[in-house]
Amino acid sequence: MKIRIGTEASQSTDQVPDDWFNWKKKDKEEAESVARPSMSYWQDAWKRLIKNKLAMLGLIFLILLGFMAIFGPILSPYSVKIQDLPNQYQPPSSDHWFGTDSHGRDVFTRTWYGARISLFVGLMAALIDFTIGIVYGGISGYKGGRTDSILMRIIEILYGLPYLLVVILLLVVMGPSLTTIIVALTVTGWVGMARIVRGQVLQIKNYEFVLASKSFGTKTPRIIRKNLLPNTMGPIIVQLTLTVPSAIFAEAFLSFLGLGIQAPHASWGVMANDSLGAILSGNWWTLFFPAFFISFTMFAFNVLGDGLQDALDPKLRK
Amino acid sequence: MLRYILKRLLIMIVTIWIIVTLTFVLMISIPGSPFNSERGTNENVQANLEAHYNLDKPYHIQYLLYLKSIATFDFGPSIKQPGQTVNDLLGRGFPVSLELGLVTIIVAVISGIILGILAALKHNGILDYAAMSFAVLGISIPNFVLATLLIQELAVNWQIFPPATWSSPAHMVLPVIALATGPMAIIARLTRSTMLEVLTQDYIKMARAKGLSPWKIVVKHALRNALMPVITIMGTLLASILTGTFVIEKIFAIPGMGKYFVESINQRDYPVIMGTTVFYSTFLIFMLFLVDIAYGILDPRIKINKKGGE
Numbered sequence: 001m002k003i004r005i006g007t008e009a010s011q012s013t014d015q016v017p018d019d020w021f022n023w024k025k026k027d028k029e030e031a032e033s034v035a036r037p038s039m040s041y042w043q044d045a046w047k048r049l050i051k052n053k054l055a056m057l058g059l060i061f062l063i064l065l066g067f068m069a070i071f072g073p074i075l076s077p078y079s080v081k082i083q084d085l086p087n088q089y090q091p092p093s094s095d096h097w098f099g100t101d102s103h104g105r106d107v108f109t110r111t112w113y114g115a116r117i118s119l120f121v122g123l124m125a126a127l128i129d130f131t132i133g134i135v136y137g138g139i140s141g142y143k144g145g146r147t148d149s150i151l152m153r154i155i156e157i158l159y160g161l162p163y164l165l166v167v168i169l170l171l172v173v174m175g176p177s178l179t180t181i182i183v184a185l186t187v188t189g190w191v192g193m194a195r196i197v198r199g200q201v202l203q204i205k206n207y208e209f210v211l212a213s214k215s216f217g218t219k220t221p222r223i224i225r226k227n228l229l230p231n232t233m234g235p236i237i238v239q240l241t242l243t244v245p246s247a248i249f250a251e252a253f254l255s256f257l258g259l260g261i262q263a264p265h266a267s268w269g270v271m272a273n274d275s276l277g278a279i280l281s282g283n284w285w286t287l288f289f290p291a292f293f294i295s296f297t298m299f300a301f302n303v304l305g306d307g308l309q310d311a312l313d314p315k316l317r318k
Numbered sequence: 319m320l321r322y323i324l325k326r327l328l329i330m331i332v333t334i335w336i337i338v339t340l341t342f343v344l345m346i347s348i349p350g351s352p353f354n355s356e357r358g359t360n361e362n363v364q365a366n367l368e369a370h371y372n373l374d375k376p377y378h379i380q381y382l383l384y385l386k387s388i389a390t391f392d393f394g395p396s397i398k399q400p401g402q403t404v405n406d407l408l409g410r411g412f413p414v415s416l417e418l419g420l421v422t423i424i425v426a427v428i429s430g431i432i433l434g435i436l437a438a439l440k441h442n443g444i445l446d447y448a449a450m451s452f453a454v455l456g457i458s459i460p461n462f463v464l465a466t467l468l469i470q471e472l473a474v475n476w477q478i479f480p481p482a483t484w485s486s487p488a489h490m491v492l493p494v495i496a497l498a499t500g501p502m503a504i505i506a507r508l509t510r511s512t513m514l515e516v517l518t519q520d521y522i523k524m525a526r527a528k529g530l531s532p533w534k535i536v537v538k539h540a541l542r543n544a545l546m547p548v549i550t551i552m553g554t555l556l557a558s559i560l561t562g563t564f565v566i567e568k569i570f571a572i573p574g575m576g577k578y579f580v581e582s583i584n585q586r587d588y589p590v591i592m593g594t595t596v597f598y599s600t601f602l603i604f605m606l607f608l609v610d611i612a613y614g615i616l617d618p619r620i621k622i623n624k625k626g627g628e
Contacts, residue, residue, distance in 0.1 A: 162598065170344070298458040
């Protein structure tokens with residue numbers, strides 16, 4: 001068969017003029033080149049995230065918010081704490097862009113100061129959840145067997161504990177402060193992260209590249225660090241973007257119950273709680289700005305999380 | 319099935335035990351005696367009081383007595399409201415909170431599912447975008463902000479609904495909207511995404527090929543499978559509605575357990591805080607247990623008879 005085709009082909013070349021064909025020099029670079037630019041997983045995900053307008057809106061808002069949280073209180077001439085009672089309930093004006101509150105304090109300054117506290121609580125809670133969750137879930141998923149089933153039973157029990165009730169209980173006893181809020185939020189908060197990491201590791205540890213790594217004699221911590229974790233990052237990042245707003249929400253909720261940051265410090269929850277009565281007398285700005293920023297931050301993190309979920313899903317990769 | 323129920327039951331008991339032990343440890347770690355007031359109590363009186371409440375006994379005896387009283391649903395007295403026990407407060411407040419919670423859950427589940435189905439059926443249509451924008455807003459706006467806005471607009475400016483208290487169905491409207499919007503948004507998003515997935519399945523195409531009307535397909539074939547995830551998150555939603563009642567009852571001055579609970583937090587009335595936490599935790603853990611059982615019964619795909627791990 002093959003020979004016949006070959007002879008036919010050689011016959012047909014006789015009838016075709018030679019100049020139809022060009023000899024190409026062996027070009028190694030060209031031979032190795034790929035038609036489409038090579039993209040790492042992260043570049044690809046970033047490209048898809050940029051196309052998601054809503055998620056980009058969220059990201060830009062969060063970057064601006066971060067910037068204002070750092071520099072806002074410095075740029076403003078007013079203090080967060082010092083009261084100026086004659087100037088209470090000034091409506092927004094060129095002096096006080098967001099107006100003043102019941103103690104004559106500048107709402108603009110306090111809003112950015114509140115952003116500092118809220119973002120700090122959210123990011124710290126996410127960071128601690130992330131660390132504990134990765135270690136716990138990583139060990140549980142990688143070791144498997146008896147270790148896994150014991151660690152999972154513990155998680156199952158902790159998962160049943162009502163999160164906010166435990167947080168309230170801890171705060172009542174430890175006394176409200178920034179540190180105790182973060183501690184209370186993370187005592188049971190890491191459980192969700194540990195579950196996700198464990199599920200991912202359980203799935204990935206059986207893939208060939210992990211086996212190959214093992215057969216080279218790589219030590220376990222290195223396998224977890226170099227092979228498993230980078231490949232579990234997608235769902236973990238999505239979970240992180242959802243942890244931050246839920247921690248911010250929890251902080252606002254606790255401040256509202258009087259268990260949050262204590263006066264004269266400001267957080268969005270404290271500001272909203274303080275101005276509940278004021279809104280009925282028409283001083284809408286004292287509630288509007290903290291409420292707007294809580295809501296928009298939650299919104300930004302949620303749409304960013306949704307966008308990341310789509311962008312980081314390997315199944316959608318082209 | 320029985321094995322599965324027993325396993326969940328065991329986990330439930332351990333979880334409740336942890337909560338009870340945690341409250342006990344926290345209670346004894348609070349510095350000072352509950353009878354130390356600023357005016358100073360007579361030493362003999364204080365000793366008698368402590369003896370009356372068994373505070374003079376060693377910790378392990380106190381712990382056993384505490385376990386016993388919890389097991390018999392006796393949560394002890396309130397310190398800040400003389401003559402009142404935690405049970406009195408629960409008896410007065412809990413029915414109101416339960417009513418608020420139940421109405422909220424019913425409203426949230428029904429409207430969330432309907433919204434989710436509509437969005438999925440009109441996928442990428444105007445209705446879909448409207449429903450999902452509404453859902454994202456519902457998730458983003460904290461319930462206390464929503465509650466304040468509702469009072470400001472519907473009660474004060476427009477005077478359609480009464481702004482506070484709890485005495486007629488009209489009084490229920492605003493608190494229920496404020497409390498139900500968040501869970502409703504979560505349910506709507508979840509229903510939409512699972513519904514979209516279910517609608518591409520072969521058996522739905524088959525049903526369509528048979529010539530069934532869209533509504534019949536949704537109600538008879540798609541809805542059942544699309545509802546499973548909603549049942550899974552019911553436990554979490556119940557917890558968030560329950561903690562939400564604390565805030566909503568405070569804002570709307572509803573005489574429920576949440577309001578007493580917040581007051582007890584502000585007054586540092588420890589027995590009430592601890593008692594309510596134990597009561598609410600037990601209630602929630604029991605609800606989670608019921609949700610798990612319901613899930614096990616409804617979803618035939620869960621192999622609950624399988625021995626050992628997952």
